[in-house]
Amino acid sequence: MNKILTSLLSLGLACSAALAADAAITAVKVTDSLNAIKADSAVWSKAKFSSVTLYPQTAIEMNDKKANALCENAKAKKAQVAALYDGSTIALMVKWADGTKDVQKGPTSTEYSDGFAVQFAGVTAKPQPLPYIGMGSVGRPVVVHLQKATEKVYEPNGNKDVSTQINRQQTGVFEKELADYDAKVVALANTDYERVFVGEGFRSLTEIKDGSVKSQSAMVHGASGWTGTLSRSLKDDYVNLSGTVPVSIAVWDGSKMGRNGLKNLSAWIAINLDGQKSNAALVADLTTDSKGDATKGKAAAESNGCNGCHQMTSADPKSFMAPSLKNVGGYSTASYLRESIVKPSAAIVPGYNRNAHSNTPWYNLEKGKRISTMTDYSHLSKADVEDIVAYLKTLKAEVE
């Protein structure tokens, strides 16, 4: 009975949460060391889970025909997220439902693994406004921790190192080298896919390989889906986390050929480090919706011709000039939308499907700076902008 009641309650919570932005998460302070934390560590019993909604990324569309068909009209997903921190480390747990365990293994060219990522805002002189949700923006770096589902298997070249490869047929010539190589491979026989990237916008994501980021992540599949864990230092060359920590979560579904942009992601969500002074303005920004009138906003969006370049809903034809906005309300904050309308060059997002194609540039270069091809709408009244923001916040897929 209790179980039914709880699930009914959580269902009710989920419904109301779908209407508003996700609430702030509290990172519980613990005295245990979190460096070696795992999914089954006892310390997680102290954590408080919050619901976070992950929306299908549809701003840009990639060129894989089959994957696009599988992800057509994808729905939003719910994830349960909790955080812990000690003096030096923050740990996150993300739980999400995924009926199939997809792990890339063996010789295959068309299979993809499940995965999850946590994005942090990078260190900058001006921490707000936050970086663009999709891999940051120029001058507003992000750090992305990516974990893909893997299984430990023996395979040569576990270090992804092409320079030591030797032709196995030429044993006469390479006998010693082959033996050395095999010994090295045995030592390296671990294909864990755990990577940390830094990025300042689409295409700029670069792996941090110098070991300067101390982190550890893992994924465990159970009856109800995946549990992903990540722990990382609160402070290093790339991030400086205190008070209120903005993060965003993404998950990939291998059974839908998910990888890269084919994912579900959350908007920036606030994690308050328990016992530290939270950033009230940032929390308010990430948890309160626009006060505008969405109905008026829809009319204003139409009269200003937004759909001339943007796809607004699934019913609209795909437009190749600008990013699709059909889920923009799901993964964008109101302040980002506000900024994008009045200062389109602040964070430039690529066009819908043309990747690097020169025929449909999404920016022009002026004195070395990227200037968005979008018209500047700073002439609109504050009330109009607020109404449009309120309307844009309604553009999102329903929850699965």
Add this chain to the structure above:
Amino acid sequence: MSKRQLAMVMDLNKCIGCQTCTVACKTQWTNRNGREYMYWNNVETYPGTGYPKNWMELGGGFDAAGDLQPGVIPNLEADYGVPWDYNYESLMTDSADHNRFQPHISPTWGPNWDEDQGAGAFPQDNYFFYLPRICNHCTNPGCLSACPRDAIFKREQDGVVLVDLDRCQGYRYCIAGCPYKKIYFNPKISKSEKCILCFPRIEQGLPPACAQQCVGRIRFVGFLDDEESQVYKLVHQYKVAIGLRPDYGTQPNVYYVPPTESPAKFDAEGKIIEGSTRLPIEELEKLFGKEVHGAIKTLKAEMKKRKETGVSELMDILIAYQHADMFRLDNNYYQEVAKEQKRTPLAPVDTRYIAGKFTKAGGHH
């Protein structure tokens, strides 16, 4: 577009389908470490399914407006074929079991599964020719356009298209984007790999292994802006060498001298139909576009001229007397490039190929 473009011309009249190029490439680059199934160079029978299976129908490339087209990533087992091996040891034992010699898997598909089948009815009008294929090192590469990580780049000095293995994350959009399906996924390292036009050889003045080893001497290699190169003469002067499927819009830099010679057809009684030719011009037009007509006209005229007068520079080039003339790889040029880049001249490999084009030591900052 790169500063210079290295190109290859293949004379299809002379390809005998011996696969020596395929083997030269395979032993040099793709017989190990997850690349076993890949053929950076393959020779397929045309008409036929090709490699990978039905690659011409898998999308990618650009439409007339110049927009990248979505594509399909071939399946390793069904479309490329899993390489199989045999239990050779079993042949050394004296056994009555004649079925003991077996492949280690039951093969369902592989490159050249339909070798020499071609089209038409035997013996009246059956026909085929061989189509050797490598990466086209396109001026407007579909793979490069499709990559969301800027992991594919075209070298300034010679237009060779390479994968920055450091940036590549194995998303495989490049495979969907390449209309020739000449970029492959390495499942062992979870990254894409492709023909590198043997740049470590080229930088030392050697032609790619496939060209050097070709017994039919069908392959010419040189810079497109080098008027002394036979590649320049075939492509720009005589205009008898044309890119494969120019309609894909990638501006390929491997050029083909189209096949001009094919036997006449037979009638129902088995008699030669005078003036007929087995190779339908529509097929050549599909592969090489409308320009193929002019190329064939020039080739026929020069062939006639040579027969009548004994003189034709074009025929002399296509006879391919000397490797030294067929391959003009200005070794000194690469030495200058190396000096400009403050690298040791004749570095054996491009440092970016291993270390990554955009990766700086010590991370992002």
